[in-house]
Amino acid sequence: MFTLVDLVQPDNLAEAYQILSDKRNNTILGGCAFLKMGSKRIGTAIDLTNLNLSYIREQAGFIEIGAMTSLREIETHTQLREYFNGVLPKSVHNIIGVQFRNGVTVGASVYSKYGFSDLITALLALDTEVELYKGGRMLLVDFLNKPHEKDILVKVWVKKNNRKAAYLNLRKSASDYAVINVAVSKLDDQWTIVVGARPSKAAIAVRASAALSKGKLSVEEIEGAAQRAAEELSFGTNARGTSEYRKALCQVLVKRGIMEVLHANQSDN
Amino acid sequence: MQIKVTINDKLVTWDVEKDEFLADTLRSHGFLSVKKACETSCCGLCTVWVDDKSVLSCSILSLRVHGKKITTIEGVPKEAEEFARILTAEGAEQCGFCSPGFIMNVLAMKNELVNPSENEIIHYLTGNLCRCTGYMGQLRAVKTYLGVVEG
Numbered sequence: 001m002f003t004l005v006d007l008v009q010p011d012n013l014a015e016a017y018q019i020l021s022d023k024r025n026n027t028i029l030g031g032c033a034f035l036k037m038g039s040k041r042i043g044t045a046i047d048l049t050n051l052n053l054s055y056i057r058e059q060a061g062f063i064e065i066g067a068m069t070s071l072r073e074i075e076t077h078t079q080l081r082e083y084f085n086g087v088l089p090k091s092v093h094n095i096i097g098v099q100f101r102n103g104v105t106v107g108a109s110v111y112s113k114y115g116f117s118d119l120i121t122a123l124l125a126l127d128t129e130v131e132l133y134k135g136g137r138m139l140l141v142d143f144l145n146k147p148h149e150k151d152i153l154v155k156v157w158v159k160k161n162n163r164k165a166a167y168l169n170l171r172k173s174a175s176d177y178a179v180i181n182v183a184v185s186k187l188d189d190q191w192t193i194v195v196g197a198r199p200s201k202a203a204i205a206v207r208a209s210a211a212l213s214k215g216k217l218s219v220e221e222i223e224g225a226a227q228r229a230a231e232e233l234s235f236g237t238n239a240r241g242t243s244e245y246r247k248a249l250c251q252v253l254v255k256r257g258i259m260e261v262l263h264a265n266q267s268d269n
Numbered sequence: 270m271q272i273k274v275t276i277n278d279k280l281v282t283w284d285v286e287k288d289e290f291l292a293d294t295l296r297s298h299g300f301l302s303v304k305k306a307c308e309t310s311c312c313g314l315c316t317v318w319v320d321d322k323s324v325l326s327c328s329i330l331s332l333r334v335h336g337k338k339i340t341t342i343e344g345v346p347k348e349a350e351e352f353a354r355i356l357t358a359e360g361a362e363q364c365g366f367c368s369p370g371f372i373m374n375v376l377a378m379k380n381e382l383v384n385p386s387e388n389e390i391i392h393y394l395t396g397n398l399c400r401c402t403g404y405m406g407q408l409r410a411v412k413t414y415l416g417v418v419e420g
């Protein structure tokens with residue numbers, strides 16, 4: 001179990017960042033669920049409660065999601081259930097239980113780049129940026145590939161557009177980590193295929209997405225893209241599944257994801 | 270440090286450690302209905318309400334509930350008894366260790382969802398584990414309690 005020496009509730013981000021930088025073991029608190037499972041000896045714990053970072057709002061063509069927004073708020077948000085075929089609420093729907101999702105936060109979930117993350121996979125299939133206090137605003141894909149630096153994730157920006165999307169995963173039991181998760185999306189003719197819980201962190205299958213975007217979407221091309229996604233990404237083995245199993249599942253779920261997006265597109269036309 | 274909270278409609282001031290969790294604070298003040306089992310946010314046994322939302326008290330730092338309203342099963346005796354009777358009648362309780370947390374989440378669901386379907390009920394209660402009963406009795410009890418009419 002973690003311990004902490006002091007807990008502060010700063011009134012602004014500058015102060016929060018200053019305290020975070022002051023000492024190596026000073027730490028931002030999200031909902032504490034993940035922190036609690038470790039044995040970190042925290043110096044000063046920085047609670048962002050007073051910074052009004054719990055919101056989902058629409059502004060200038062973007063949906064902004066504050067770092068302290070709970071996963072349950074994502075799940076139950078009326079507009080998010082509509083946008084992108086409800087892919088964001090669907091992605092968090094199976095994480096443990098309602099009580100858990102009432103407590104854990106978007107900022108921690110994205111900042112931590114967990115390999116098993118359901119939310120990151122879905123966000124990566126959309127036009128998502130993150131805003132860090134020090135590092136500024138950047139594409140989620142760049143953030144995921146950037147080396148770890150101590151910072152504060154302030155908010156997530158999701159571009160509001162007509163992207164159609166699907167989210168699928170396979171879990172061995174309802175509230176376990178996903179063995180694998182997949183998100184597929186399409187904006188105009190451009191497809192994005194994302195695979196997470198490989199078990200390493202979510203990645204875009206770039207070549208498979210490009211091939212699908214150029215084709216005529218015949219069954220053979222769709223199956224080919226699913227196979228290509230499984231071949232271009234790497235998979236690992238852990239207690240939930242072997243790399244071979246994940247690779248086989250990837251192919252199946254990507255194909256289903258593409259079909260689901262096509263179906264959503266047709267229903268809208 | 271001190272926190273002021275409204276616990277089951279009573280305003281109190283408590284001394285808490287900076288890294289103390291709400292489940293421990295509540296138990297140390299006699300709210301023994303609040304159980305702890307996994308302490309890793311997985312089982313739902315420690316469920317209480319903070320500002321009327323069900324949360325896992327094993328994972329919430331007590332300092333963070335300063336100024337908030339906390340409800341444990343001791344604060345909703347009438348509703349809890351009504352549901353617990355149905356739970357017992359359905360044979361849905363054996364050791365009973367999971368019951369306080371489960372009941373708090375069932376009551377939260379009743380307040381939040383209007384006419385939930387069976388799938389919605391199951392989904393809402395997924396975070397409440399029970400090692401004895403196999404869940405079917407619990408589901409029957411919840412449906413009876415909510416007056417769900419089978420289609």
Ligand SMILES: Cc1cc2nc3c(=O)[nH]c(=O)nc-3n(C[C@H](O)[C@H](O)[C@H](O)COP(=O)(O)OP(=O)(O)OC[C@H]3O[C@@H](n4cnc5c(N)ncnc54)[C@H](O)[C@@H]3O)c2cc1C
Nearest residue numbers: 028030031032033034035104105107108109117118153177
């Ligand atoms: C038992 C268990 C099972 C889980 N299962 C799943 C699952 O199946 N799928 C899934 O997607 N997720 C799962 N999660 C992860 C969960 O959804 C959250 O992502 C995770 O708990 C972190 O959220 P938190 O609010 O609890 O963060 P905390 O535990 O408070 O923090 C986690 C880390 O993030 C840092 N941090 C917090 N907020 C910020 C911020 N704004 N800026 C910078 N750093 C920050 C903290 O310093 C810490 O290092 C699981 C977690 C647990 C504990």
Ligand code: FES
Nearest residue numbers: 306308312313327
């Ligand atoms: S004791 Fe809190 S979730 Fe298990």
Ligand code: FES
Nearest residue numbers: 363365399400401
């Ligand atoms: S009745 Fe024993 S754990 Fe549920």
